[in-house]
Amino acid sequence: MTSQSATLVVLRHGQSVWNRANRFTGWSDVGLSDQGEADARRVGERLREAGFRFDLAVTSALSRATDTLAHVLRTLDQSQPETVRSWRLNDRHYGALTGMEKDVAALAYGADRVRQWRRGFDLAPPALDADLHAALVHALHDDAMPSVDALPRTESLRDTLRRVLPLWDDCVAPALTRGQSVLMVGHGNSLRALFKQLDGIGDDAIASVEVAHAEPLVMTFDATLRVTSRVPLAALPARR
Template structure:
């Protein structure tokens, strides 16, 4: 039986996450907690019996390091990895590097919420979620989906908003629905597809650091 499995993972906590900063295309590294989250994500997938044939990630350090730590726990450090800017976090423009509370005080809580969560609102000098989807979904269709349909078990480690755009596409969500989508650091989403390419099953796995 062909195993058409796609696992999406948000990177572990970064230093910008820890300080509640907008990251965008900034390139912070993981915190100690972020490392622990990535390691535990790999362990949890390993304990559930996951093995992968191919992985994809962005050009940003926090995603690449999360992937490397996960693969080490899976015993698959030599796995083929494809890196592409299409999977990068959305560009937050002038918000990048700002504390979220500082941004709310500067532009208003309502405006910042729109920039963070809505589909169409564009932060100054940055990308909307719709613009992020315009670069990510074609890449998914051209590079990732064919691998999954061919039965290659595929792991994608990326970012909160780039993955929101992909989840919106995979789940058939509306612009209103996607406002409610949030992925925790190192959260894993497991998709399994039928022979026609439709989603047959979806599972969400949160990292459990208790006892680690």
């Protein structure tokens, strides 16, 4: 059974340099902006003030997430928890949109079509060129990833969900079942996909779900790992 102490804190990374430039990032391994680093430290301070300690940290293979986690843990000032870094939590692969400014993409493909790719569940952008895709994958230095040819060159949100679920089933869910406290630092679309599964959100309704940068969500679960509460960290009192 799941212990009452089992808690999952879900966090989208701080602002990246491409978020600031309004570009599609996807699997491109770009770093945090100065604001993003400050955001991450602020999250660590808030977690410390609320009395959080973590047994397990889970993040993606992308540096904007791993760096956010590192800033959070340093500011939280706790011993290093067990840490899992997995490509399965990477942001959605944006295919040929990768690196494009969003306004430019809207002009090239049409604003309605780009909106459907961004917010819908089943539609994927055009695939990224194979050589560019290979360069993205090799830059991640993740030996656990499948071969380049076996990885997608574009993804819908449905594809992203299929990719994320094994990480949940094999890593996060067992930790919660053991009553552990877990910190997950991911990306807007990989976290949207996970929320769709955990909350039973419909294919159409997922379009309206937003995940803000550096705004942690504290989730608890019952013995069957159904969500019993979800509270923004900002709504929790500091521990005296």
